[in-house]
Amino acid sequence: MASKAQRAPLGLRLATGGFVVVWLILAAFPFLWTLWGSFKVELDFFSIADWTNALTGENTEKVYGTPFTGAGYRGAWVQEEFWRAVINTFVVCFFVVCTSLTIGTLGGYALSRSGFRYTFWLLIIALIFRAMPPVTLVSGYLLPFFEWNVWGILPTAIIVLVAINQPFTLWMLHSFFQNIPKELDESAKVDGCTQFQAFRHVIVPVMWPGVITTGLFSFLLAYNDFVVTAMLLSESNRTMIPEIAAFLGTTQTEGNVMFAVAAVVSATAPLFVLVMFFQRQIVSGLTAGAVKG
Amino acid sequence: MKHRTFFWFFLPTGLAMLLFIALPLVSVIIQSTHAPHEAVFRTVENCGPFGCVEETTIDQEATRAIRDAEPLGRFVGLxxxxxxxxxxxxxxxxxxxxxxxxxxxLSRLGNLPFYRAMAFTLTYTFTVTPLLIVLGLMIALAVNTVTQRLKGFIIFFSLLPMIVTPLVGSLILFWMLDSRGVLGTFIQWAANDPDLSLKASTPLTWAMLIVYGIWSSAPFAFVVFYAGLQTLPQDQIEAAQIDGATRWQQVKYVIVPHLMPLVTFVALIQLMDNFRVLEPIIGFNAQAHATSLSWIILNDLGGETRQLSAASATSVMTILGVAILLTPVLIRTWRDFRSKT
Known part of the structure; x- marks a missing residue:
């Protein structure tokens, strides 16, 4: 595609190549370093004497006989029962994604097919809701939730996350449904389907690419949430991220920082896999709003 | 679509937003004008062998009764x-x-918690946003020249800082920047000061948080700009070349104007997102040097004494801040809508 005139001179190509490499290191190195370091003892990961200890694992070898140890992971998963938080996280994520996609698909479809003016105002309200930081709503939840005695349990957090998720889901799905030609379901209605039947039999089979992209972002929102889960879940129901935040308070004093390091690596791993498999969808989702607007 | 059908389709999502976003919002505003009840005092005269003493104690039962009866507290206006x-x-x-x-x-203002938080929040928002746009644009331009086969690989790693949970991302950087971590050691070596600790100084802590902010948000700008570059019409570039534009001039007069709508989009989104900065402060354990409005809310809500009223008032002010940043977006959307119909 690049014509000869477009070809950059060698110096420029080296410079851009070098810049890309520097950015790659900036982006990837912290993760690789922490992954490597999570198999060491604290004296190696936080090395006062010599930073190369973190690479070679000198102190780890002294303590455990090998330069790698799973002690941090054992401490976090078994001793501090991080597995509970992992299960909670996946329960929360699963239900948040399923519920918000179900109700979001219906709503987004309706918004894209109704030509009335109020759809615009509903979308504007959704945009305003999307912009509000979740943390500002939390003080509104606490009092009623205490009164009704539903504070601290997973279903409460799931419903709240679904609601917070809706504005974004609606916008994504609305713009996605607008790209599906109206003639498809119109013709089904001419053939005698109700609106819901047209949706069920004509739209549902073709909507999956958009729904998967939106679902990914719902998952990320639920998985990455800190504020809502930290404030609305009791200690035994905590998900991973508030659990890690709690580790920081307790482990730093007890000298168990490596537990937190292991927990952080454990929480990053699923996201790694997610990006690996769904890179294209994530990129298209990120750019969907931009290129249109 | 008929109104009735629309209503039923929209009902579940509308109800969710009404119950868990709109109503809590109203409740936050009401709560912010109510202070907790003061404890009820009771004065009793205790007479003993050495005469009578008046003692004032908190009447626990009466206090609890009034707090249970009106959990909102008493109305105090603003x-x-x-x-x-x-x-x-x-x-x-x-x-x-x-x-x-x-x-x-100004330094006196800096001692007041709200203004201290405001100072950091605004500095953070307005340094991180332009810098991440510049960095994102540079990465997009550079990656665009790389051969096709490497692009997927580069985009994969570029996405990571943005996709990982903010708290996790900031912890990962924090541990490396610790004075015993690898970057901390490097900085000590580079500054030739073995006692240098980023955590101990306010300007350095701010710099650290800003670097984190750029690192974690630049990928978003990169991805958006990169997608924009794919739609760049080749003939415009060629025309500019024939007219004798240098590479730099092509970037300045052809590519950047083409991407301008995307730059505004990224800027508006990022201003709003950076304004709510919270997790990095917790991850970097930086509350002694830098606080944000969100952090104040979380701090008021946490712990044994949940100060709902104080948190609500800060929440309302945060929402007002976001509203100011949101206005241009709304105006833009309104204009788009008007031009379409």
Whole structure:
């Protein structure tokens, strides 16, 4: 595609190549370093004497006989029962994604097919809701939730996350449904389907690419949430991220920082896999709003 | 679509947003005008062998009764907004009256929690946003010249800082920047100061948080700009070349104007997102040097004494801040809508 005139001179190509490499290191190195370091003892990961200890694992070898140890992971998963938080996280994520996609698909479809003016105002309200930081709503939840005695349990957090998720889901799905030609379901209605039947039999089979992209972002929102889960879940129901935040308070004093390091690596791993498999969808989702607007 | 059908389709999602976003919002605003009940005091006269003493104790039962009856507390109007923890009207007035210079006044303001948080939030928002746009644009331009086969690989790693949970991302950087971590050691070596600790100094902590902010948000700008570059019409570039434009001029006069709508989009989104900065402060354990409005809310809500009223007042002010940043977006959307219909 690049014509000869477009070809950059060698110096420029080296410079851009070098810049890309520097950015790659900036982006990837912290993760690789922490992954490597999570198999060491604290004296190696936080090395006062010599930073190369973190690479070679000198102190780890002294303590455990090998330069790698799973002690941090054992401490976090078994001793501090991080597995509970992992299960909670996946329960929360699963239900948040399923519920918000179900109700979001219906709503987004309706918004894209109704030509009335109020759809615009509903979308504007959704945009305003999307912009509000979740943390500002939390003080509104606490009092009623205490009164009704539903504070601290997973279903409460799931419903709240679904609601917070809706504005974004609606916008994504609305713009996605607008790209599906109206003639498809119109013709089904001419053939005698109700609106819901047209949706069920004509739209549902073709909507999956958009729904998967939106679902990914719902998952990320639920998985990455800190504020809502930290404030609305009791200690035994905590998900991973508030659990890690709690580790920081307790482990730093007890000298168990490596537990937190292991927990952080454990929480990053699923996201790694997610990006690996769904890179294209994530990129298209990120750019969907931009290129249109 | 008929109104009725629309209603039923929209009902579940509308109800969710109404119950868990709109109503809590109203409740936050109401809560912010109510302060917790004061404890009920009871004075009893205790008479013993050495005469009578008047003792004032807290009547626990009566206090609990009144708190249970009206969990909202008593109505105080805008008092909470003006108290020392928020706008601190009185303290600001005093500081202004007794100021020796503008700098002195500002440093007095800096001791008040709300203004301290505001200073960091605004500095963070307005340094991170332009810098991440510039970095994102540079990465997009550079990656665009790389051969096709490497692009997927580069985009994969580029996405990571943005996709990982903010708290996790900031912890990962924090541990590396620790004075015993690898970057911390490197910085000590580079500055030739073995006692240098980023955590101990306010400007360095701010710099650290800003670097984190750029690192974690630049990928978003990169991805958006990169997608924009794919739609760049080749003939425009060629025309510019024929007219004798240098590479730099092509970027400045053809590529950047083409991407301008995307730059505005990224800027608006990022201004709103950076304004709510919270997780990095917790991850970097930086509350001694930098606080944000979101952090104040979380701090008021956490712990044994949940100060709902104080948190609500800060929440309302945060929402007002976001609303100001949101106005241009709304105007833009409105204009788009008008031009379409």
């Amino acid at each position: 008092d909470i907004y003006l108290d020392r923890g928020h706008l601190a009207a009185q303290e600001v007035g005093e500081a202004w009256a007794n100021r020796e210079s503008i700098g002195d006044f």
